[in-house]
Amino acid sequence: MFSVHLSEIPRTISFRTGLMFLALFGFSFLGLFGYIYWQTAFYLKAESDTALLRQVDNRSRQTPELREQEIRKHDMQDVDGRLPHSLFDEQGKLIAGPIDTLPAFKAYDKPDEFRWDKPNGRTRPIRFMVHKLDDGKTLLVAQDMHDIHEFDELLVHALVSGGCLLLVVGLLGAIGLGYSARRRLDTLSTSIKQIVEGDLSRRLPTRGNRDDIDRLANVVNGMLDELERLMSEVKGVCDDIAHDLRTPLTRLIAGLERAQRRGLIEEDYAVTVDAALNEARGLLLTFRALLRISEIEDSARRSNFAEVDLNRIGADAAEFFEPLAEERGMTLTFEPAPSPAILAGDAQLLFDAACNLLDNAIKFSPDNSHIRVCVAGAADGPCLTVSDDGPGIPETEREAVFRRLYRSESSRHTPGNGLGLSMVAAVARLHDMTLEVRDAAPGCEIVLRSASR
Known part of the structure; x- marks a missing residue:
């Protein structure tokens, strides 16, 4: 078993790759959720504004007497003030409706928002629209936005909780990847150390899934096979040189020593020199052949x-x-x-x-x-x-x-x-x-x- 320190995990490529993908998915998540939130909020506000315009149009079509009567009746029916309607005279005084003060607004027939302090003591967000009637009076139609704001907050909470979950799961995944990669690299490092120490029969372990590390290990193992073969050949060549070249060298030395000890005539000396030259040429041809093989194996002629x-x-x-x-x-x-x-x-x-x-x-x-x-x-x-x-x-x-x-x-x-x-x-x-x-x-x-x- 291998002990992997937590301080070593952030230095692994797998951990950094995991963090990179975590950041990529995080930004994608934020972008997607932000787009969904923006589209949802825009849709709800657009629906609310459309409903306000429809209500303004309906009230505008009514006669002044019927309008006032209907607003009072609507006020009695809308106990919670979900859709308050109010009618003000030319001086801005309340005629009918739950909202007794005309809020500040930017323009007529344009939606706006304000905080409404209800008589029951609760404050509610209200989206409203102010319309100038033909008789000079002012109509205010509104909608309670509390539920829509709560829905917005729910979306934001979902974004935060989902982002935190993504962050935790991504970090755990990156740590797991880094831990696994570190253990595998420790296994490879152990095998490489044994090879460096002289065990050329050792090979890098593979999992058989043909991933990047397996492909690299297979290439290195092929190199080690070739290196082991070459080392074996070198050892064999040394042994064979010592065995096969010993005989011609012995004959060469023996012939020269005999010529040195004996008083030979000129013809005998010539025979001895010719024999020595033949032995030397044979040795030279052997070494030339060895150099030729080395040149071929160098692959320079590809x-x-x-x-x-x-x-x-x-x-x-x-x-x-x-x-x-x-x-x-x-x-x-x-x-x-x-x-x-x-x-x-x-x-x-x-x-x-x-x-x-x-x-x-x-x-x-x-x-x-x-x-x-x-x-x-x-x-x-x-x-x-x-x-x-x-x-x-x-x-x-x-x-x-x-x-x-x-x-x-x-x-x-x-x-x-x-x-x-x-x-x-x-x-x-x-x-x-x-x-x-x-x-x-x-x-x-x-x-x-x-x-x-």
Whole structure:
């Protein structure tokens, strides 16, 4: 279990993202609720004003006697003063109605508001309209706005309580996201520390939901796989160099020491020097091959990639090795694909890889045998196959043969430095291709296949 301090949570990206969305939803909530409140308040006031205008119009159509009579009757019926109507004379004195004083107003036939102190001691908000009648008297119609104001307050309280709930839930969600992200990052950090301390077999944990962290972890794990492979190869190369180069160096030193101890004639010295030069050239060729593989694996030659036809590569390689095969009585056949087998790559490197496969096939096959080069196009990518009638490669060594300087016991006395298939593997990795060793019964079959895109 991991302990996550609260002080660490605000520094996580998930927490800050949660806060950002909380602010976004908060502003959206305020905007939406404000719009609803404004529309509702505007609608209620507009309905109230329309009702006041209708009442003014109805009272204006009545005769003076009927109007006064109806206002007195309305006053008796409207006990709570919900819709008070009052009538004033030319001097502003009350004739009939519950509102005994004409309130201050801005203009006739325009709605306005004031606070009405009722006889029962309560103060109520009143929206009213004043109209000048034809007989010179003043008509006041009004509506109690207490319920509408209470509704407005209810909306405001709902806005405040909803905003507080949104804030609390959003903060808790952001804290939860930050806590989860921090724990996951702690898990990744622990794995990375173990890798830094030397455990290259360790991998970053993933949840399998293919989120951003999973995608990053998969990329890092792929990098660690490649790093582990390279470290293993480096260790294997060091061991193989110590094992395979020890013999030619020993022969070189022994020959020079013999020449130093013995009194040799000039011809013997020349023979000894020639032998030493041959051993040195062999060592130099080995190191050049190692540098060539390193250059290929550096991927610097990807800039030279262009469309390449494997048919052309296979035909050129087969033509190049045909004289060597004829010297040993071998039959070298080439079978092209019926249509162009196009892939993106470096033509020279692919040619070198095909030549190394053919060189191995000829080197390890008996005289008068059959070597086949085949190019095929398939849905999963074009491929080049080289097969022979030689002794084949044991299944236990089919992965090891692609290591640098690796040579099986059966090929120890065969000329070579054990770097041919390593170079082919390097070219395959550079081109995102796969190498597969199969049993040709008899012989060996190696398939260089382009991965499908």
